[in-house]
Structure formats: structure tokens, C-alpha cells
Amino acid sequence: MIRSGRTIAAIATAVVPEEGSVGIVRLSGDKAYAIAKKIFIAPGKQQWESHKVLYGYIHSSKDSRIIDEALLILMLAPRSYTREDIVEFHCHGGIIVVQQVLQLCIKEGAILAEHGEFTLRAFLNGRIDLTQAESISEIVGAKSPLASQIAMAGIQGKLSNPIKNLRLDCLELLSEIESRIDFEEDLPPLSQVVILQKIQDFLHRVKKLLSTSKTGELLRSGLKIAILGRPNVGKSSLLNSWSRSNKAIVTDLPGTTRDIVESNLIIKNIPIKVLDTAGIRHTDNQIEKIGVQRTHLAANQADLILLTIDAQIGWTEEETEIYKKIKHLPIILIVNKIDLNVPDLSIIPSEIQEVIKISAIQNLGIDSIEEAILNFIYKKNLIAKNVDFTINQRQLEILIRVKIAFEDIIKTINNELPLDFITIDLRSAIKILGEITGDEVTESLLSKIFSTFCIGK
Numbered sequence: 001m002i003r004s005g006r007t008i009a010a011i012a013t014a015v016v017p018e019e020g021s022v023g024i025v026r027l028s029g030d031k032a033y034a035i036a037k038k039i040f041i042a043p044g045k046q047q048w049e050s051h052k053v054l055y056g057y058i059h060s061s062k063d064s065r066i067i068d069e070a071l072l073i074l075m076l077a078p079r080s081y082t083r084e085d086i087v088e089f090h091c092h093g094g095i096i097v098v099q100q101v102l103q104l105c106i107k108e109g110a111i112l113a114e115h116g117e118f119t120l121r122a123f124l125n126g127r128i129d130l131t132q133a134e135s136i137s138e139i140v141g142a143k144s145p146l147a148s149q150i151a152m153a154g155i156q157g158k159l160s161n162p163i164k165n166l167r168l169d170c171l172e173l174l175s176e177i178e179s180r181i182d183f184e185e186d187l188p189p190l191s192q193v194v195i196l197q198k199i200q201d202f203l204h205r206v207k208k209l210l211s212t213s214k215t216g217e218l219l220r221s222g223l224k225i226a227i228l229g230r231p232n233v234g235k236s237s238l239l240n241s242w243s244r245s246n247k248a249i250v251t252d253l254p255g256t257t258r259d260i261v262e263s264n265l266i267i268k269n270i271p272i273k274v275l276d277t278a279g280i281r282h283t284d285n286q287i288e289k290i291g292v293q294r295t296h297l298a299a300n301q302a303d304l305i306l307l308t309i310d311a312q313i314g315w316t317e318e319e320t321e322i323y324k325k326i327k328h329l330p331i332i333l334i335v336n337k338i339d340l341n342v343p344d345l346s347i348i349p350s351e352i353q354e355v356i357k358i359s360a361i362q363n364l365g366i367d368s369i370e371e372a373i374l375n376f377i378y379k380k381n382l383i384a385k386n387v388d389f390t391i392n393q394r395q396l397e398i399l400i401r402v403k404i405a406f407e408d409i410i411k412t413i414n415n416e417l418p419l420d421f422i423t424i425d426l427r428s429a430i431k432i433l434g435e436i437t438g439d440e441v442t443e444s445l446l447s448k449i450f451s452t453f454c455i456g457k
Contacts, residue, residue, distance in 0.1 A: 003117070004124065007031035009105040010113035011098050012088070012456035020093035025101045026456060027087040027110055028118055033074065035108040036087040039101075040072050050076040058089060058101055067104065068097045082118055083125035116453025120446065123438060130438030130449070131160040134392060137453050138220065146269035147219040150390055159389040160437050166205055167433040173198055174426045177419050195422065196413045202429075203406040209391055210399050215383045216390030222264065222271035223377065226299050227334075228326065229308035230318050234336035237360035238308060239263055239276040242369070267370045270377065275302065299326050304376055306369070308334040311343040311357070323349060330380075332372050336360055394449070398436050405429040 007029025015023060027035060033048075042048070042056040054072040059065060071090040080086040091097050106112060116137070123133045135154025142148035153159070173195070180190045227235045243263040261276040277299070299305060305326055309319055323331075332354040335343045339359040348355065354372050358365030377383055391399065405425045412421045434440030 003111070003114075004121070005030070007035065007110045008113035008117055008121075009102055009110035010118070010456040011102055013093070013098075015093075015095050015098060023091045023093045023098035024456075025089045025091065025098055025105065026113075026118065027105055028080075028082045028084045028113075028121060029110070030085065031109050032085040032087045033076070035105055035110060036072060036074065036089075038108050039104050040070075040089070042072070048074060050074055050079065058091065058104065060104060061108065067100050068092055070101075078125075081127070082121040083127050084121060113455055114450075115455050116450030116457060117455075119453060119457055120450045123446075128155075129157075129160050129164075130441065131163070131395070131436060132157065133438075134394075134449065135159070136457065138392070140454065140457060141220075143222055143264070143271035144219065144266045144269050147271065150216075150219060150387065153389045159391065159395075162205065162209065163433060163436050166202060167430055167437075167439075169198070170202065170426060170430045170433065174423060174430065177423055177426070181419055181423070190419075192413055192416070196410065199406055199409050199413070203403065203410070206399055206403050206406065210396065210403065212384060212387060212390040213393075213396045214381065215387050216392055218270065218377070218382050219390065220392070222273045223304065223373070223382070224273050224275065224302045225304045225306060225373070226275045226277055226302035227306045227308055228277055228299055228322065229334075230310075230316075230322070233308045233310040234360045235276050235308050236261070238306075238334065238336060238358070239274060241360045241363050242274065242366055268374055270374070270383065272373070299329065302329070304373065305329050305331045306334050307331050307352075308336055309343075311335050311337045312341045314344045315347050327351065330376060332356060332369070332376070334358060334369065339364070395436050398432055401432050402429050405432065 007027060009025065009027045012024040012026040013022065014020065037048075038061045039058055040054070040056055041059060042054040046054050046056070048054065052074065054074070056070065056072065058067045058070050060067065068091045070092075073088045073090065075081070075086040075088075077084050089101050091101055102112075116133075119128075119133050119136055122128050123130060128136070132155050135151045139148055139151035139155065142151055176190060177195070227238060229235050239261065243265060263274045263276070265272045265274060307319075307323065307326070309315060327349075331352055333348065333352045333356070335345070335355060335357045337359060338357045339362050343357065345355060354376075356365055356368045356372055358369065405428045409422055409425045409429075412425065431440050435445075
């Protein structure tokens with residue numbers, strides 16, 4: 001993974017046929033400037049200066065064939081993303097042109113970048129730490145404005161700063177304790193009460209960081225909601241009305257939906273993945289049976305179920321059978337088609353607390369569904385209020401180890417064991433904290449983290 005000293009090249013923008021007016025090819029390394037000089041013609045008296053835009057043509061150095069009319073941006077080290085020389089060719093969008101430019105760069109001595117290699121070089125060259133690198137990946141994949149905002153806060157160091165400060169405070173305490181051990185006769189004793197207070201403060205700070213994990217997971221993955229019910233209760237109509245699209249096929253024939261249809265929505269900055277599922281019923285149709293099996297699987301993987309019934313028919317024995325299989329899950333009951341009938345809700349199970357009446361066809365009641373979902377999120381404490389940053393799964397696992405180390409120190413102090421025992425767990429906590437920011441990290445871990453990035457980042 002780590003290939004320092006080589007000039008890397010990659011397409012840095014999404015490449016979709018006939019979509020996107022600009023495509024960017026990026027170079028980073030010692031040869032970037034020389035390669036650009038070979039394949040880019042800047043007419044007139046334009047100066048090749050750092051952080052200036054040049055206009056010109058990209059051409060093959062072998063046969064002088066013009067590939068594209070483009071812009072070039074030169075960013076010389078250390079004032080660049082990687083702290084190496086970087087060149088960006090801003091070409092016409094599409095597939096063919098950017099691929100031709102990339103191949104020209106490789107023919108002139110660059111090698112194809114691996115996933116996340118530009119950001120890895122930024123980390124290895126000290127421009128960013130590991131939490132900032134992960135935040136860069138998260139801002140690219142952000143599913144809502146709030147997720148993007150929190151990722152930007154991570155890039156700015158709002159996550160790494162409290163972790164680095166905690167690590168420095170731990171190092172300071174370790175130094176104080178070790179000095180008392182080494183120079184016991186020359187220095188005044190260090191109060192166990194003072195040590196305990198400091199460790200309790202460290203533990204409190206770790207718990208505060210840990211408390212952001214649920215919000216982070218929700219913003220990254222989104223809340224998964226499954227729409228369940230018998231055939232023809234209006235599940236697909238609900239999805240179409242909610243998402244303002246025609247993703248799901250709607251007919252009067254039962255069993256129309258045979259597979260899971262997904263729609264990604266945003267409710268008050270929170271990403272939601274809504275799954276329209278096949279109607280649950282007994283059937284001899286093999287394809288429909290597979291659809292029903294997938295429905296049950298989706299239900300068990302969902303965070304919340306929207307159990308949908310038909311207001312014209314009400315709650316039936318079939319709903320009772322469905323409810324028996326999902327009653328262990330969070331459920332909101334959706335009574336659809338209220339424009340056609342006033343529903344009888346007297347036989348609905350008393351355990352179902354949330355009942356919302358809608359007409360999917362007339363787009364009535366969708367706001368009430370969204371409000372109920374938000375109430376569910378806040379009741380479950382899935383999102384923290386006024387959150388500045390969040391931790392990801394890797395950071396969560398590391399901070400849990402740090403928490404355990406601090407708790408072990410508190411036990412050591414309470415058992416009145418010698419200071420040497422405290423230093424063991426304190427050193428461990430310091431080392432573990434370094435794994436979050438990258439002060440303590442292995443090449444295999446770096447490969448694992450950066451392999452999830454896109455190639456041009």
C-alpha cells in the first residue's frame with residue numbers, strides 16, 4: 001500500500017457517460033510537474049506558477065495528437081493536498097477523454113493510484129491525522145447535510161483535538177507518576193486522591209466521545225425502515241407518494257411487488273432508507289414465495305417497521321399472523337386509504353402505541369409519518385442534540401478499550417496497589433489513543449482503512 005517516491009495518477013471525479021461536464025485527472029509526486037510539461041501545451045505567455053490556472057491542450061508527446069482542450073492547476077509542495085507536487089487536468093467530462101489523459105500520464109512514468117492513496121500520502125506526510133483522513137472519506141459519502149457538516153468538523157480537527165488533548169494529559173500524568181517512582185526520596189508523594197480525580201476526568205471525557213457513536217452510525221448508514229403488510233394495502237403507493245417518484249409498480253393485482261424496492265430519503269437532516277417489501281401471504285407461486293422470504297429478512301434487519309393495513313378492510317387474521325412474527329420489533333401502524341373508508345381500529349393489539357391514518361394516493365398523512373419517525377429516533381437516543389462531531393466504528397472499538405483501561409486504573413487505586421500497577425494501564429491507554437489519530441499505527445491497519453476510499457481521493 002505504501003509506495004512513497006513514486007508519482008501516482010488517477011481519475012478524481014465520477015465518470016458517467018453523458019453526465020458531468022468536467023472530469024479531473026490528478027497526479028501527485030516528484031514527476032508530476034515534468035509529466036504535465038510533456039503533455040500539456042499552454043499557448044501564449046502563461047506562467048507555470050503554483051496555484052495558478054493554465055489554459056491549453058493535452059496532447060500525446062509521441063505523435064502530437066490533441067486529446068482535449070483543458071485547464072491545468074499546478075500545486076507545488078508543500079502547499080498541496082499530499083504535500084507533494086500535484087497537477088490536476090480539468091478535462092471535458094465523460095469516459096473516453098479522461099481515460100486517454102490518464103493513460104498519457106502512465107505512459108510518461110506515473111503509476112495508477114490505489115484506493116485512498118492521495119489521502120494516505122497526506123497522512124504520511126503529516127498534513128492530516130488519521131481521524132481527519134477518515135472524515136475526508138465520510139464527506140465524500142455523506143448522505144445528508146448534517147452528515148456532511150459533521151464530516152467537515154472532523155476534517156477541521158474537532159474530533160482529533162479532544163483525543164490528542166486527552167492523550168497529552170495522560171502522558172503528563174504518567175510522567176508525574178514515574179518521576180515519583182524513580183525519585184521517591186527527592187519529590188513529595190503524589191496523592192492517590194489526585195490521581196483518582198484525574199483518571200475519573202479522563203473516563204468522563206472518553207464516555208462523552210463514546211456517546212456520539214449512535215449519532216455517527218445513524219448519519220452514516222441511515223435509519224432502515226421496512227414497509228410491511230398484506231398485498232394491496234398500498235405499500236408501494238406509500239413509497240411512491242413519500243419519495244415523490246414511481247419507483248414501485250402499483251396495480252390492483254396482489255403480488256405485484258416481488259422484490260425489495262429501496263428509496264433513500266432525508267428527514268430533518270437524517271438519512272432514511274425505506275424498503276417497500278412484497279405483500280405477505282400464503283402463495284403457491286415460487287417467485288412470490290421468494291419475495292415473501294425476502295420481506296421477512298428485511299423486517300428483521302430493519303430499525304423500524306411501518307405495518308400497513310387497508311382502512312376498507314381493517315385488521316384481519318392475516319395482520320394478526322404478520323404481527324406475531326414482528327411484534328418484537330419497533331412498529332408504527334399505518335392505516336392507508338382513509339379517503340375511502342373510516343377504519344375500525346377497535347381490534348388492533350393494544351401493544352401498538354403509534355397509529356397513523358393516511359391516504360397514500362392523495363398524499364395525506366406523510367408529514368405525520370415523518371414526525372413519528374423523528375420521535376422514535378429521539379426516544380431511542382439515536383441522535384444527540386447539538387452534536388459537533390461523531391466517532392466511527394473503528395474509533396468506537398478503540399475508545400472502549402481506553403475506557404476499560406481507565407476503569408482498571410480506578411480499581412487499582414481503590415485496592416491501594418502500588419503506583420507501578422497504575423502505570424501499566426496508563427501506558428496502555430496512551431498507546432491505544434494513539435491508534436485513533438495515527439500516532440500508533442501499523443501498515444496493515446493503514447491498508448485496511450484506506451482500501452475503503454475511492455481511487456482518486
